[in-house]
């Protein structure tokens with residue numbers, strides 16, 4: 001058997017999450033780059049068991065953050081596939097597939113398991129979040145994914161501090177910190193915002209939820225930290 005076939009390991013895990021509605025999600029994990037240094041490091045320092053645990057816990061955490069108690073509230077997803085791939089960048093999510101870079105794993109200097117978890121929480125959010133029928137700002141989409149990461153406590157050292165950043169929809173950590181500020185004004189803000197984004201998007205959703213425009217909210221947020 002050729003070496004790459006031996007290295008091509010995969011398994012499927014099924015969890016029963018809400019038995020009364022029969023909701024189950026399967027996870028499939030495949031290391032397609034087990035011969036690379038990052039692929040080897042993945043096997044040695046992260047591994048399938050930890051990945052499985054992280055996929056499952058991130059999934060449950062996201063449903064809780066989004067207040068999606070029932071299957072009917074959620075995206076219709078039954079299989080999430082994690083790939084460990086030989087590629088550049090960090091990770092991406094497309095069609096319920098999460099792809100994590102072995103180059104990134106190989107070069108990561110800090111706590112690797114914690115970073116892997118943070119990346120999975122971010123990418124798993126993309127599986128379940130609504131995008132306003134593709135009309136929501138990309139910065140908001142990425143900000144919500146990092147908001148989930150923030151709430152899970154996987155905050156990397158390179159993130160901006162609260163109050164930093166140039167605009168509310170800058171994305172990632174900047175928008176995540178701003179959304180956390182909005183969450184402080186209304187408990188469940190991000191869950192409600194995500195819910196509104198199921199079929200469309202309007203910047204007025206901020207007004208609907210907290211009675212202020214997003215521009216006013218952003219300037220108040222900036223003033224609270226820089227005043």
Ligand SMILES: *[C@@H]1O[C@H](CO)[C@@H](O)[C@H](O)[C@H]1NC(C)=O
Nearest residue numbers: 010011012028029030079081
């Ligand atoms: C899991 O992934 C492997 C490799 O891509 C594939 O062969 C297998 O069919 C997948 N299993 C499921 C249930 O999708």
Ligand SMILES: *[C@@H]1O[C@H](CO)[C@@H](O)[C@H](O)[C@H]1NC(C)=O
Nearest residue numbers: 071072074075076077078079
């Ligand atoms: C959910 O997706 C599956 C296929 O992925 C499909 O068979 C099923 O009809 C979908 N259910 C709903 C309610 O859209």
Ligand SMILES: *[C@@H]1O[C@H](CO)[C@@H](O)[C@H](O)[C@H]1NC(C)=O
Nearest residue numbers: 132133134135198199200201
């Ligand atoms: C989503 O967007 C597409 C393309 O812009 C449009 O045809 C469709 O009606 C929209 N769906 C909803 C539910 O608004």
